[in-house]
Amino acid sequence: MINEIRNKVKELLETKRVECVIGYERATDNLTARPVFIYEPSQVDRLIFDETCVHNLSKYLLNRKDKPTGIVTKPCDSRGINLLLNESQLHRENLFIIGVVCSGVKKVRFNRIEDSLPTKCQYCPQHTPPLYDFLIGEPVTETSPRNYADVIKIEEMTSKERKMFWSGHFDRCIRCYGCRQACVGCYCYECFVDELDPLWVGIRIAPDENWVWNIGRAFHLSARCIACNECERVCPVNIPLMLINRKLEKDTLRLFEFEPGVNAEVIPPFATFKKEENLGVSE
Amino acid sequence: MALVYEPKIVGFLCNWCSYAGADLAGTSRITYPANLRITRVPCSGRVDPLFVVKAFQLGVDGVLIAGCHPGDCHYTEGNYHTRRRFALLHPFLEYLGIEKERFRLEWVSASEGKRFSELVSDFTENLKRLGTRET
Secondary structure, three states, X not given: OXXXXXXXXXXXHHOOOOOEEXXXXXXXXXXXXXXXXXXXXXXXXXXXXXXXXXXXXXXXXHHHXXXXXXXXXXXXXXXXXXXXXXXXXXXXXXXXEEEEOOOOOXXXXXXXXXXXXXXXXXXXXXXXOOOOOEEEOOOOOOOOOOOOHHHHHHHOOOHHHHHHHHHHHHOOOOOOOHHHHHOOOOOOOOOOOOOOOOOOOOOOOOHHHHHHHHHHHHHHXXXXXXXXXXXXXXXXXXXXXXXXXXXXXXXXXXXXXOOOOOOOOOOOHHHOOOOOOOOOOOO | OOOOOXXXXXXXXXXXXXXXXXXXXXXXXXXXXXXEEEEEEOOHHHOOHXXXXXXXXXXXXXXXXXXXXXXXXXOOOHHHHHHHHHHHHHHHHHHOOOOHHHXXXXXXXXXXXXXXXXXXXXXXXXXXXXXXXXX
16 A cells, blocks of 8 residues: 555656655654655655554645645545635645545554544544545445434533533643644634734633633634544643534534535535525524 | 622624614613613624624623524625524534523514514523523
8 A cells, every 4th residue: 555655656756747745754753653745756765654644634735735736645634625625725736636545543642552543533434535636545435324422422411511511621721722723724814813803812811711712713613624633633631622523513414414525616504505494593 | 688680691783674673672662671782783794603602701691693584684695694603603502501592593673673672571581590601
């Protein structure tokens, strides 16, 4: 599998189809993976692909909008590219996407590899990338049924329990904004938390400011989050952010029958409307 | 004297229908609870979901958004977008532990002064029954 990737990358660089290929290489700890930018055909042997390749590389494409770039993607990352294409952040003709059929990655945290699957892989609906130019591996046609067991568990709590549950998590937030930096959907030039007037999120250290940040972040990604798990992975205080994102994903599917990142041509739900629709508010 | 709990409600009313509806309630001398603090917005589509989040952060007990009936929007389609946005925000707030009775999206036309007053009374009653919001 890795030889297929290396050969393809070599070919792309030699024929000058792309200037650079973004992929994964072995990190200096000899255990985890890290992103790598390959510019020379002689460097292709640095590339790897295995269960430690957790990063979503599609975020790096934002800096290379006008440069021909190749990228190695897992299905979830490929949904991220679809999201960016849909929002006119990338030019399709500048991209060459090497999609890899993925059966799940390991949970990697702070240079430790755990045996459990991360949330995204536990509930992954699709193992073949929805968008690719060249596919590595046998495409899996059947898709797993949607499973929101974790979200339903929270929904079944009482209002008070939910409040306690979330304040228990949000109180820990140190507002490092790592979740924003890692997110492929967070590319605003000025994020709402950086605005000083209006001051959406104050600088004081207070649980309710954390609350606004976490809700604001999640809601800005509603119907956009492609469930790549990066926010949760980088969170230094282990806030289960995917539990929030997946709630919005579930409701988006229920209300608008929309899945972000599956097809770049579909108009996202907040950019359109139907005159007659019953969405459960104001009826 | 025992203190009576009076909930605080923030209302975002669209300039063209609901604000005029509230105005009609006033000029017709229909009373409604003073718990509502009205903010006039050009269109219900102006209401950013963050306004609601921010209002709850600052400790209000309820948020009301009122706009023109679907099809009557002064800007043709603003309220359709509002409906979509808050259809998603409403269950999300509930998921985070804010009771669903605390948020309301309603359509009030400029001629519905009476209905506006009933709506605010009903909302206030519900919030009183619900009690204070623990933050």
